[in-house]
Amino acid sequence: MSGFNPANPVIVQSDLSVLLETDNALYEEARDALARFAELEKSPDYIHTYRITPLSLWNAAAAGESADEICSLLLRYAKYPVPEAVLIEVREQASRYGRLKLVREGEDLVLQSTDRAAMLQVTRHKKVQPYLVRQLDPNRWVVDSKHRGLLKQALIKIKFPVEDLAGYLEGDPLPMELREETVGGRGFGLREYQRDAADIFYAAGSARGGSGVLVLPCGAGKTIIGIATMARIGQRTLILTTNITSLRQWRAEILDKTTLRPDEVGEYSGEMKEIKPVTISTYQLMTFRKKKTDEFAHMELFNSENWGLIVYDEVHMLPAPVFRTVADIQARRRLGLTATLVREDGLADDVFSLIGPKKFDVPWRQLESQGWIATAECVEMRVPLPSAMKVDYAVADAREQFRIASESPAKVPVLLSLLERHRGDSVLIIGQYLDQLEIVSREVGVPIITGKTPNKEREELYRKFKAKEINTLVVSKVANFAVDLPDANVAVQVAGTFGSRQEEAQRLGRVLRPKGAGRANIAHFYSIVTRDSVEQEFAAKRQRFLAEQGYSYRIEILESEDMQEAGEPTGR
């Protein structure tokens, strides 16, 4: 086969997916190369799958990669001949970013390009025409500066992402410094990748920086990078996050690690409406309205102050109505933080055009190998269904079967034996059904947090958990998002959902935080499932996701004898 280079690790498929062999001497080199222009889709043990998309190519182009460079990287590492169609597509898409630029000329916002054909194609498009004001010459058009965001959205929809160099409005200054020792008395300093991320985003204050998304896995310290960026810019900042718990954690972190005083950091939530030089709010509140026909009253927050920076935490969850507002405030610096650019609602294009291109990306496995996040050990424990329940299970409908299997009492002894195995560790018990969780909580004798648990009580439990006053906690799915439980190193899932991939990632993320000094940097993720049941099938789907994410897992099959040893009531 001509063009066959067996020593190379990359295989480029004609559907624009790229396979990377991990057991190859050039793996790391090729991985770093691919990360520049392709999204990692799956990373199981032997072959990782990347995907080249228009967005990934534009992100690469925004980071300074040229189409020729990308093609030559593909050709350099390819094991088999690269399909010609892929090279054509890469050249076409990568050359599109930057062909159009938005710049400021005096008071005017100008769309310009050196490619006259592209300019003609774009300005004749009916989606773009509403934002054009007047033509300066064949290569330059004055555009409506009020609709900077909408224009960018329209351009990306017709596959012409524009490079926004029009600069930003300066916000009111807010001098702040990062502490070298936290208020809590621990030493504090940015990790190298955190410093790099903040520097790349800030770009020494130039128009090339100041907007974009930083992609880091859970536990990599996204909050810290956000705070570091605030310190670099030194202006009033609005932070939007997913929920109230996360809001409070941001506030606590800012006060702990910067020189800002408590009266300078405000909470804008359902409970209090403070507007301070640094204000933290939630998406939920932003999109709150009493009736469907009402305006989103709290969106005013965006314009209530002269913000110099707006931080969007978990940007992959940014709700659609907020996008509309974001489109109107394109002159503000904006930072998106996320663990994944994949949006289940397909609005990834909007993140690119309205928040900005990806500025920094560190894969999970890289951080894991450097010890910044824990190595995960995933185990699926298959437990037989008690004989007495087999008939009930056999005659139930599918949904009920799932519930019977999930709530099987045979799981409790296994859970107990796991708690025994991890005595002294911080253990989170996660489940789907409240009844089951309450039983578990009673049987094991540990507190429980559910959606009904009042915030105050929740925070008190979290505090105790952090302070090691309690080391086991039962949580329902409230724990899935943005809850920072730094010292949990064991998670036991007693019942999973119907296979939501995002949820699984979040759950695993709970235990992937770096562990304290002197402790093995290993996290354990147990999933107890009922053998030969629908639950096992759903679990298999979730496991496949974990495998795709690169976590190895093993399966332990427990027979009835093991169960009896573990003290199962046999029912005889």
Next chain:
Amino acid sequence: MKLKSILKTLSVEYLDGIQHHWGISPADLSEAPTEDAKCALLVGNLYQRIQNRQLWERATASLTDRERGLVNFLAIHGGDLDADEVTHRYFEGDVKAMITSVKSLGRRGIVFFDDVPGVTKKLLLVGIPEPFLRFIELPSYWEGYLGNFLKEFSTNELKHIATQGLRLEVEANCKNYLIWLLRRSLLDPKFLRRYLERLPDGPREIFTLLEQRKGACVYRDLLELNIQRQYDHQRVDALQWLLNTSGLVFTAVAGGNKYSNLLMIPRDVYYIIANHFKADERTFTQLDSVSVVTKEERPNVVLENSNTLLRDLVALCNWIDRHPVKVLATEGIGKNDLKKVIPFLSRLKSVKYAEFLSLFAIQRKFLVSTGKTYRVSQSFLEWLNDAQGAYRELLAWWLTTTDWNEEFVDGNTIHVEPKATGLVGIVPLRRLVLEVLRDMPRDRWLSFDAFCEEVTPKIAQAIPKRGVPFVYDKHTRSNELVVESVVAECLHWLGLVAVGLQAEDDAEIIGSRRGDGKKLKAAGSGRGRPRKQAELKFAFRFTDLGRFVFARPLEEWGRLFDALDENEPQPMRYDAEHFIVQQTQEIVVPPDVRLGVFYQLNEICEVRSLDVMSILAVTRESLRAGMDRGLTADDILRFLEKGARTPLPQSISLLVKECGNKHGEVNMGFAGGYLIIDDAPLLAQLRANKKLSVHIKDVIDDRIVILTQDTDIRRLGRELQKIGFMPRLAAEHVHVSDEDTYHLSLSREDMYSMLAAVRYAMTVADEKGRAVAEERLVPLLERLRPNVRAFQGLTELSDTLLKTWQRASQSAQEAQMAEIKEKFAESLSHLVTNNTANRAPARAGYQGPNPAREPDRIREMLDYAIEHEHEVEIEYIKANQTEVREVVAPETLEQDRLLARCRTRNDAFSVYKVERIVRARLT
């Protein structure tokens, strides 16, 4: 440009340089007293020797691309061109560059300046000496320019054209001057326009016809012979005038006789006419009409199949083996079934592609019909072991088959109804396309339209019937579309060319258009406005495999890959053994994995994507399908462990084991009978008997013996009796169980007779096109199927029987028809001999008034006519009050209605109201 005369103009230094560059042993100049003598010696030494092809090739091997381009540019135009034209069209107006380049080539004895003596205006030509032109082989798309045609004429002939045709004043009697003069005149748009306007009527009419055929046409087609094939001398004379005197039409390719010659308007002249008399100033690159040069034409989507063809074939056969597909009466596979397999083949493949591969597999007996569905034969797996041989065979099949015919829009001509008509031998057409293709550049994208322009006149010349008539029915397609199917479908599928499209959707248009590809007559009665068909522009290029194959003459394609050196490229080599099994239950298979291994993987996996790497997934369903084929969990695990490059993930081995356990929870199978023996020692005796033990399939509970499927119960009974048993047979042949179910015991012969009977009934039902058997036959046939291996033998036997019966039925039917015909002829002759016309006039025996006008009289007359089988002429008032006169043969009167056959309207059976008959007359 004459070689000798040009050499004579050169200095000693020049000639010595040429001698050195061409590697010719130097002439001995020591004896030569003067410069002139030295020159003469050098010219003598050079003249003969440099007319050698090998030396020419050596001398030109070191030319740069630009220099080689200049040589080609001159050759395209016949060898000599005006220096100004060369500067303008080849050197973009840079005189200096032109002079430097020509001088440099002159020093190497390849291209020279030449001036023409004896003409008023000084004329400087740049040219290649005539003998060298023989060595320059131009591809077909560079042939056919005016200069190139003219150089083949003698000086006198050229002078004739100039003076008699173009009416020019000739200043010198020199060939390169005459060519220059004719080119200058004919390629001047103003002159050309005037010249064409002044052409005599006859030649102008033919020239216009040729122009309409895009400038190329076969001689006989220009004569427009009518149906009687009358020879029109005037037209022939006019055409001959065009060829000999006009300088506008030339013979491009000679045929077997004058009438088969392919005639052509020179490309540059045609360019001027087709572009509204715009001068032809095309540069050298622009003259390459076939290569895709502009960015706008370059493809965005590339279809390439050389790496996936054989894997597709494996996936297709395996899929068909695993899924019940309907066997058509003509032994094909239905399109609806083939549609389902498309997701499991490589990207952007059509149903036609699946049909192409399945036709090959069926004809090659890799897919064997079991009556209802298809199974993969053992020979397929053996065939896969030699991938290169397999590819060679597939290619050879396509080259020679007529069952697949690109003339026909569906490709497969076998099982399509109604049968395609008007097809012409596709095999020579394919060959012709391949021959033109061999001439094409192999390193770049080629425009299909331009390629088609090269190929279609040659089709018209070589296969005159192809593409005629010019009114298309639903099957016939223009030459362009047939060539499109050959190139963009078959050659692409066979991996020889890659197809480049502007958008993915264009892939669906390839090979789907009918007629002339532009407008399509509405279906059905043909009424309604013709529908516009989708437009398609595409390019293609040779693949690595294509370059490898086309590097060999067509005659050697049957020996492709033979005696390949290890260092040579080895296309179609599938020798990798290993694949990667991922924890995600996906198996990533390299493109060069042995096809046998790939087939085995297909047996236990689902294809997720077939691309550079194939990605397959192990699922419960795919494992079950594999286990249904007789694989055990252990077999599967062994196979995966052996083939996996890395340790087998725990999740996969657990899944296989789990499926293995579940697969055996309920067991089914086929058996040939049972024995119940309550006495253990008797059972032991039976098992010990060699003759009997071969029939034992299984023993259950130490008392029930399950017999193998091929056991003949009666014979076994006799064997048992021989050794002293007294078996009791539950039933002779038919056993009725309690549930009113009948168990049959059939011999092999009975079985295949029965199969044949059921299938015969099915063919009858098919022929009649109605569910005559209330859809009972298909399930019945399904139930009659024993295991696959046994069934294959039976199918063949039942096939033979079925065919015998069909023949018998056919001949019985024919005999019956003959009998009916005979009877019919008899009664016809009876009718004729007793016809009323032969009788005495009817009215002779009729007593009543003739004609009759009153209702009663009319009724009487009709009664009489019916009784005596006479015809009556009636005048009848129709319901719309119009009056008609008709001759009818009355058959019966029913109350107030007359039923009769109307002679006036082709014996149509008609009903008349008696009261509306106003007049009747016995004829």
